[in-house]
Amino acid sequence: MREPISEELRTKCGESVIDLAISNVKAGGLPFAAIIVDQNGETIGKGVNQVARLLDCTAHAEIQAIREASRNEESSTLKGATLFASGEPCGLCYMAMRMAEIRKVIIVSDRYEAEKHGFDYLWTYKYFNVSLFREFDIRTLDNDRKLVPFQLAKELI
Numbered sequence: 282m283r284e285p286i287s288e289e290l291r292t293k294c295g296e297s298v299i300d301l302a303i304s305n306v307k308a309g310g311l312p313f314a315a316i317i318v319d320q321n322g323e324t325i326g327k328g329v330n331q332v333a334r335l336l337d338c339t340a341h342a343e344i345q346a347i348r349e350a351s352r353n354e355e356s357s358t359l360k361g362a363t364l365f366a367s368g369e370p371c372g373l374c375y376m377a378m379r380m381a382e383i384r385k386v387i388i389v390s391d392r393y394e395a396e397k398h399g400f401d402y403l404w405t406y407k408y409f410n411v412s413l414f415r416e417f418d419i420r421t422l423d424n425d426r427k428l429v430p431f432q433l434a435k436e437l438i
């Protein structure tokens with residue numbers, strides 16, 4: 282199978298999604314960001330957690346990125362796209378990605394790392410059947426700076 286997301290692009294998107302999460306913390310938001318790339322590796326949407334700013338409990342980074350990508354692509358589905366997340370998507374966001382037909386997810390920090398650093402959303406997974414997760418190709422991307430958004434949030438919030 283063709284692999285449009287090269288190692289180089291994965292690393293670049295990993296860096297960008299961490300930078301985006303850091304900027305969101307500096308702007309008073311939570312340390313979560315997401316970037317969506319299409320099948321050709323082009324960025325089609327970005328998002329950060331804007332729950333507090335928009336007073337919208339669904340304005341998670343992944344959902345904001347899906348909204349932007351859908352507007353850019355003029356499509357309510359994003360088949361073949363890959364979503365990069367600075368922190369593992371919560372249950373709501375996995376469901377939104379399923380609805381958007383995004384199957385590839387690349388995570389920088391996982392749910393347990395987020396929990397350990399003060400962002401516990403483990404409860405969001407318990408309402409889902411485990412079969413939901415089997416629909417995704419979930420990979421983790423190692424990065425030396427992966428915990429920086431959480432650490433910065435701890436200092437600033």
Ligand SMILES: [Zn+2]
Pocket residue numbers: 341342343370371372373374375
């Ligand atoms: Zn979420």
